[in-house]
Amino acid sequence: xxxxxxxxxxxxxxxxxxxxxxxxxxxxxxxxxxxxxxxxxxxxxxxxxxxxxxxxxxxxxxxxxxxxxxxxxxxxxxxxxxxxxxxxxxxxxxxxxxxxxxxxxxxxxxxxxxxxxxxxxxxxxxxxxxxxxxxxxxxxxxxxxxxxxxxxxxxxxxxxxxxxxxxxxxxxxxxxxxxxxxxxxxxxxxxxxxxxxxxxxxxxxxxxxxxxxxxxxxxxxxxxxxxxxxxxxxxxxxxxxxxxxxxxxxxxxxxxxxxxxxxxxxxxxxxxxxxxxxxxxxxxxxxxxxxxxxxxxxxxxxxxxx
Numbered sequence: 497x498x499x500x501x502x503x504x505x506x507x508x509x510x511x512x513x514x515x516x517x518x519x520x521x522x523x524x525x526x527x528x529x530x531x532x533x534x535x536x537x538x539x540x541x542x543x544x545x546x547x548x549x550x551x552x553x554x555x556x557x558x559x560x561x562x563x564x565x566x567x568x569x570x571x572x573x574x575x576x577x578x579x580x581x582x583x584x585x586x587x588x589x590x591x592x593x594x595x596x597x598x599x600x601x602x603x604x605x606x607x608x609x610x611x612x613x614x615x616x617x618x619x620x621x622x623x624x625x626x627x628x629x630x631x632x633x634x635x636x637x638x639x640x641x642x643x644x645x646x647x648x649x650x651x652x653x654x655x656x657x658x659x660x661x662x663x664x665x666x667x668x669x670x671x672x673x674x675x676x677x678x679x680x681x682x683x684x685x686x687x688x689x690x691x692x693x694x695x696x697x698x699x700x701x702x703x704x705x706x707x708x709x710x711x712x713x714x715x716x717x718x719x720x721x722x723x724x725x726x727x728x729x730x731x732x733x734x735x736x737x738x739x740x741x742x743x744x745x746x747x748x749x750x751x752x753x754x755x756x757x758x759x760x761x762x763x764x765x766x767x768x769x770x771x772x773x774x775x776x777x778x779x780x781x782x783x784x785x786x787x788x789x790x791x792x793x794x795x796x797x798x799x800x801x802x
């Protein structure tokens with residue numbers, strides 16, 4: 497049997513007064529279209545490492561109504577018998593849809609990677625909790641805990657700096673005067689996804705590091721070597737083998753410290769839930785430590801008398 501293709505049709509559109517005549521400078525459009533192709537290829541590698549390569553083709557003519565383009569995303573299926581319900585063809589088509597949904601390119605802008613970056617708006621998640629086939633991002637404020645739930649495909653895309661950089665390049669035409677909205681959707685039906693005012697969040701996300709490891713260890717015993725009582729400063733802690741700096745994100749513990757109900761002496765111990773995030777930046781490997789919860793505050797270890 498000859499090779500077959502799984503396909504998904506989708507559309508994008510740029511809108512604004514500069515595009516009233518349905519014309520767009522090719523110097524702005526061409527890099528954005530190349531970035532869109534790179535975005536889907538990299539998203540496919542990130543979300544489904546063992547699947548076939550994804551290619552993007554323009555479908556038909558450029559359309560009026562702002563400035564829109566229809567695309568076909570294709571994934572080649574090798575020579576094999578293809579089951580319409582459960583075989584590679586169905587899997588490839590589901591993967592393609594999963595990628596577009598994971599990116600948030602099927603319209604609306606409230607879900608997927610696009611929705612997550614808009615919700616974060618430059619903020620760093622306080623905690624990320626995996627629950628079955630989903631991850632829940634939490635941001636703790638003084639008044640409440642904000643949450644945003646994503647599927648595991650979106651979670652993988654969020655952790656890829658290359659994916660976020662490609663997405664930022666797709667949105668870069670919004671930097672131009674008179675181009676105010678990027679929209680996307682299925683089969684020519686698009687909805688507002690990203691506005692000019694929201695663009696900075698995507699540019700900032702593109703500079704974030706690639707997260708390669710994100711592990712939270714529970715009930716870790718740490719010794720306080722230096723407690724810092726200014727907002728945003730990190731404490732110097734030791735696990736008995738290594739000394740490191742860590743952010744304290746337990747708001748209740750910080751409130752007790754500020755009120756004076758938690759007092760520290762040399763060598764005090766903390767039993768904590770400790771989050772360790774390793775990432776790759778342009779400067780190399782980076783490790784960030786965060787104490788997410790202080791479970792217990794203990795007195796210093798007592799050495800036996802001889």
